[in-house]
Amino acid sequence: MRIFALKGSEQLGDAVARSLWTEVELHEERDFEDGEHKARPLVGVRGEDVYIVHSLAGDGSASANDKLVKLLFFIAACKESGAARVTAVVPYLAYARKDRQTKSRDPVTTRYVAQLFEAVGTDCVMVVDVHNIVAFQNAFRCRTVHLDTRRLFVPSIRTLAGDLPLTVFSPDGGGVKRAQLLKEAYEAETGEEAGFGFMEKRRSGGVVSGDLFAGDVTNAAVFIVDDMISTGGTMLRAAKACREHGARRVYALAAHGLFGEGSQAMLDDPAVDAVIVTDTLSAAAHTASGRPAGRIEVLAVGPLIAEAIRRLSTNGSITELLGSPG
Numbered sequence: 001m002r003i004f005a006l007k008g009s010e011q012l013g014d015a016v017a018r019s020l021w022t023e024v025e026l027h028e029e030r031d032f033e034d035g036e037h038k039a040r041p042l043v044g045v046r047g048e049d050v051y052i053v054h055s056l057a058g059d060g061s062a063s064a065n066d067k068l069v070k071l072l073f074f075i076a077a078c079k080e081s082g083a084a085r086v087t088a089v090v091p092y093l094a095y096a097r098k099d100r101q102t103k104s105r106d107p108v109t110t111r112y113v114a115q116l117f118e119a120v121g122t123d124c125v126m127v128v129d130v131h132n133i134v135a136f137q138n139a140f141r142c143r144t145v146h147l148d149t150r151r152l153f154v155p156s157i158r159t160l161a162g163d164l165p166l167t168v169f170s171p172d173g174g175g176v177k178r179a180q181l182l183k184e185a186y187e188a189e190t191g192e193e194a195g196f197g198f199m200e201k202r203r204s205g206g207v208v209s210g211d212l213f214a215g216d217v218t219n220a221a222v223f224i225v226d227d228m229i230s231t232g233g234t235m236l237r238a239a240k241a242c243r244e245h246g247a248r249r250v251y252a253l254a255a256h257g258l259f260g261e262g263s264q265a266m267l268d269d270p271a272v273d274a275v276i277v278t279d280t281l282s283a284a285a286h287t288a289s290g291r292p293a294g295r296i297e298v299l300a301v302g303p304l305i306a307e308a309i310r311r312l313s314t315n316g317s318i319t320e321l322l323g324s325p326g
Helices: 010-019 064-080 109-119 133-139 150-161 173-190 233-244 263-268 282-289 302-313 318-322
Strands: 002-005 027-031 037-041 049-053 085-090 124-128 143-147 166-170 195-199 202-204 207-209 221-229 249-257 274-278 296-299
Touching: 002 010, 010 049, 010 282, 010 302, 037 064, 049 064, 049 302, 064 085, 064 109, 085 302, 109 133, 124 302, 133 143, 143 302, 143 318, 150 173, 150 221, 150 249, 150 274, 150 296, 166 173, 173 195, 173 221, 195 233, 221 233, 233 249, 233 263, 249 282, 282 296, 302 318
Parallel strands: 002 049, 049 085, 085 124, 124 143, 166 195, 166 221, 221 249, 249 274, 274 296
Antiparallel strands: 027 037, 202 207
């Protein structure tokens, strides 16, 4: 087995490797003056089971496009060097939100990205809490592995809720299934009941609207769950609605903490007591370091990814790891 971690994902790659009692292998990445890239392994990969860790969120060091191209080139270089199998471990998958046409002549970029991975010979793509699991699985013809993080959140939820009644809440209709699964995971792990709620969100021309609010959050500790926090607008809107309906405490949960432009408002707003994300992106730890203790909690996803890799390499069961279809 060979594990690589491309630039921007070194910390996560190291965490994955440590959990597997190994080390990240050496590789080379070069950026040329004209903006072109080169990436190659610096160790032999012939006949090896290769895993390449790389989250594809744009940041100050590189755009999502540059990260995607580097990953594709590196996969192709490994295949051309005789790797037996190459798995792209992409905790955050770029372009996963654009999975259908919403306007005339719209691109379906999720499918196009899948075709790029297939074109360079990727054998398997592993992701964490992708935006739309059905669209993701249907877009790829190569093998896919989808890891969900709901079990990682359960201990924090139980601690933060304390003696208050607990409600798991979706900030929009599209996330209802995700919230239901988190509720079920909490109940299965703790033996305690949790409430459920959601609200409506419609987006048109950049304007978000929708007045439907379902669920009882009165005097409850409410945990709003989404796949990512980008600007934080969706989370903040839901948090304020929960407060208006009597919630005692409100927490924002997401697998991916992008914390892009505009997220400052959500992070500073008293409607949100705390934010919990995983370390799929380096932005999470960076943002947390500049906040008061306890304001942002960052959960480690490396051990989960490592166990999935171990099972893949030994033909083990991913379904048993997750306790659900996967």
